[in-house]
Amino acid sequence: MSDFETVAATENQAARRGPSGEPGTPNQVGAANKPRSLAGDAWRDLRRNPIFWISLALVVIFTLMALLPGVFTANSPNDCLLSRQHAGPSGGAIFGYDFQGCDTYSRAVYGTRASLLVGALAALGTGIIALVIGMLAGYFGRWVDAVLSRVIDVVLGIPLLLAAIVLLKRVSSDSQWARIGAVVFVLALLGWTTAARVVRSSVITAKEQDYVAAARMLGAGNSRIMWRHILPNSLAPAIVVLTIALGSFIAAEATLSFLGIGLKAPTISWGQDIDTGRIHMREAATPLIVPSAFLALTVLAFIMLGDAIRDAFDPKLR
Amino acid sequence: MFRYILRRLLQMVLAFFGTTLIVYALTFAGQGDPIQALAGERPVTPAQRAYLTEKYNLDQTGVGGFFYRYFDYVKDLLQGNLGESLTGRSIGDILQQAWPVTVRLALIALAVAIIFGVTAGVLAGIRRASIFDNSTLVLTLLVLGIPTIVLAPLAQYFLGVKWQLFPPTAGSDPTFYALLLPGIVLGSLSLATALRLTRASVAENLRADYVRTARSKGLVKRRIVVVHVLRNSLIPVVTFLGVELGNLMSGAIITEGVFNIPGVGFNLFRGIRTEDGPLVVGIVSVLVVVYLVSNLVVDVLYAVLDPRIRYE
Numbered sequence: 001m002s003d004f005e006t007v008a009a010t011e012n013q014a015a016r017r018g019p020s021g022e023p024g025t026p027n028q029v030g031a032a033n034k035p036r037s038l039a040g041d042a043w044r045d046l047r048r049n050p051i052f053w054i055s056l057a058l059v060v061i062f063t064l065m066a067l068l069p070g071v072f073t074a075n076s077p078n079d080c081l082l083s084r085q086h087a088g089p090s091g092g093a094i095f096g097y098d099f100q101g102c103d104t105y106s107r108a109v110y111g112t113r114a115s116l117l118v119g120a121l122a123a124l125g126t127g128i129i130a131l132v133i134g135m136l137a138g139y140f141g142r143w144v145d146a147v148l149s150r151v152i153d154v155v156l157g158i159p160l161l162l163a164a165i166v167l168l169k170r171v172s173s174d175s176q177w178a179r180i181g182a183v184v185f186v187l188a189l190l191g192w193t194t195a196a197r198v199v200r201s202s203v204i205t206a207k208e209q210d211y212v213a214a215a216r217m218l219g220a221g222n223s224r225i226m227w228r229h230i231l232p233n234s235l236a237p238a239i240v241v242l243t244i245a246l247g248s249f250i251a252a253e254a255t256l257s258f259l260g261i262g263l264k265a266p267t268i269s270w271g272q273d274i275d276t277g278r279i280h281m282r283e284a285a286t287p288l289i290v291p292s293a294f295l296a297l298t299v300l301a302f303i304m305l306g307d308a309i310r311d312a313f314d315p316k317l318r
Numbered sequence: 319m320f321r322y323i324l325r326r327l328l329q330m331v332l333a334f335f336g337t338t339l340i341v342y343a344l345t346f347a348g349q350g351d352p353i354q355a356l357a358g359e360r361p362v363t364p365a366q367r368a369y370l371t372e373k374y375n376l377d378q379t380g381v382g383g384f385f386y387r388y389f390d391y392v393k394d395l396l397q398g399n400l401g402e403s404l405t406g407r408s409i410g411d412i413l414q415q416a417w418p419v420t421v422r423l424a425l426i427a428l429a430v431a432i433i434f435g436v437t438a439g440v441l442a443g444i445r446r447a448s449i450f451d452n453s454t455l456v457l458t459l460l461v462l463g464i465p466t467i468v469l470a471p472l473a474q475y476f477l478g479v480k481w482q483l484f485p486p487t488a489g490s491d492p493t494f495y496a497l498l499l500p501g502i503v504l505g506s507l508s509l510a511t512a513l514r515l516t517r518a519s520v521a522e523n524l525r526a527d528y529v530r531t532a533r534s535k536g537l538v539k540r541r542i543v544v545v546h547v548l549r550n551s552l553i554p555v556v557t558f559l560g561v562e563l564g565n566l567m568s569g570a571i572i573t574e575g576v577f578n579i580p581g582v583g584f585n586l587f588r589g590i591r592t593e594d595g596p597l598v599v600g601i602v603s604v605l606v607v608v609y610l611v612s613n614l615v616v617d618v619l620y621a622v623l624d625p626r627i628r629y630e
Contacts, residue, residue: 255465296464
């Protein structure tokens with residue numbers, strides 16, 4: 001799960017550490033001979049990147065699916081008849097029926113909501129923790145930074161899946177919202193470290209800028225400088241990291257549900273459906289393949305979107 | 319160097335106590351009356367109660383008592399005394415049988431990652447921005463983005479059940495052939511990461527001054543790549559693969575569960591399914607230690623190989 005972040009981090013490091021380093025691509029000069037801003041450059045790159053458009057389209061589709069599942073399928077996911085167990089496609093159920101005789105496609109569509117909700121809430125929680133910790137560590141430096149950085153190191157050393165198993169085993173409630181809340185809490189608690197490091201380093205860069213010195217000279221206090229001047233400037237890199245994290249959180253939630261300790265019925269989730277489909281794969285394969293495809297596409301969409309945006313903003317990686 | 323190792327060691331000790339404390343607090347503490355829980359519905363005689371209280375130090379109450387028992391748990395863990403699963407088997411015995419299988423699986427996965435990942439990574443790094451490079455990049459992004467719970471069952475279905483190229487499940491005493499497909503699935507993530515790392519590192523080193531010097535001496539390209547670039551580029555890759563061996567051993571829960579391989583991950587998978595609390599806690603505790611120690615070993619190895627790390 002965190003593998004993707006590991007790669008990105010190492011590649012970043014490799015790019016930054018480069019012995020002499022190539023002088024970055026010179027700023028392209030536009031038609032009007034006006035130098036472009038970094039954002040303008042990035043947007044120009046993004047516009048030509050097919051991966052960006054494909055992943056953005058997928059993200060939009062899946063978001064719509066989570067908000068309005070009824071638009072994508074007419075069948076109810078809970079309309080299950082054992083008599084049509086593993087029956088072939090018919091009447092709107094374009095991928096046939098699963099082991100319980102529920103519409104496979106409809107279940108996959110309705111499963112989007114829980115996955116995206118967990119992913120988004122976990123990313124939000126992660127973002128808040130990361131912003132607070134990263135901001136404090138980066139802005140105050142010294143012993144605050146030393147302590148918080150060690151905390152980050154320690155949390156980073158905890159294996160996510162194993163810790164999540166232990167934490168979630170403790171949750172005995174089977175109510176829908178309690179389980180969603182528990183999964184979100186666990187993912188946010190264990191997954192904020194990468195984002196916090198990113199925020200910390202961008203805060204360190206931002207606080208040395210002239211406009212911060214100017215604000216301080218005008219008499220602004222620490223909290224005002226942090227909130228009004230540094231936060232807006234260190235938000236962008238955090239959002240990119242969080243987009244990628246959102247994808248990994250969705251994958252993590254599905255894995256936990258697959259193991260039977262994440263979301264449970266009556267919540268419809270891809271992880272559980274993949275597990276049921278896997279057990280009965282010899283009788284019928286579509287109940288396994290359809291939720292698998294939905295899950296893989298969603299995770300990929302978020303990860304590729306974040307990756308494309310980051311590449312565009314960081315020309316050194318190219 | 320000494321300072322670096324010391325700092326890293328302290329960090330690991332902190333992480334060890336932090337994690338085991340969480341594991342312990344969440345599973346054992348605050349469950350009401352543990353003696354009655356142990357006995358179930360049967361009545362407990364005062365003698366038994368006194369014996370158990372004495373044995374597990376239950377008479378100590380409050381925060382002090384909690385830490386007293388926590389250190390008991392850590393002591394047992396470090397001595398390899400993990401207790402019994404709900405089915406009455408010693409968890410130490412279960413793990414003893416499971417480790418060799420898990421290690422074999424992890425080694426296969428690692429071999430897959432090295433053979434395909436590093437080779438393709440070197441090629442992609444040399445021919446940067448070529449069709450080969452771009453297609454491997456997209457491919458690795460796909461592999462990194464697809465969760466194991468999708469990859470493992472689908473590989474099992476298509477390669478094992480439908481086209482019958484591999485045995486779909488491994489069974490109690492798995493052969494090398496039966497472990498090959500799970501090994502590939504398990505190794506695919508490391509493969510993708512190794513490929514990207516090798517590529518980035520080779521591409522970086524190709525621009526280094528010593529490569530220009532070698533080229534201006536008139537050396538042939540193959541010699542430059544094999545002798546000069548590769549030796550320097552593989553440092554991060556080797557250390558990554560080291561961490562990965564630890565991860566693979568502790569991270570094979572899904573793969574072993576899906577392919578029915580009787581390793582450590584499979585036992586954890588089964589423990590979660592059958593709600594076997596002691597088994598889950600025992601295995602997780604051991605895996606956490608394996609994970610932390612392998613991370614430590616690799617970090618130190620990294621510092622030995624690459625002096626820049628020591629002076630962070």
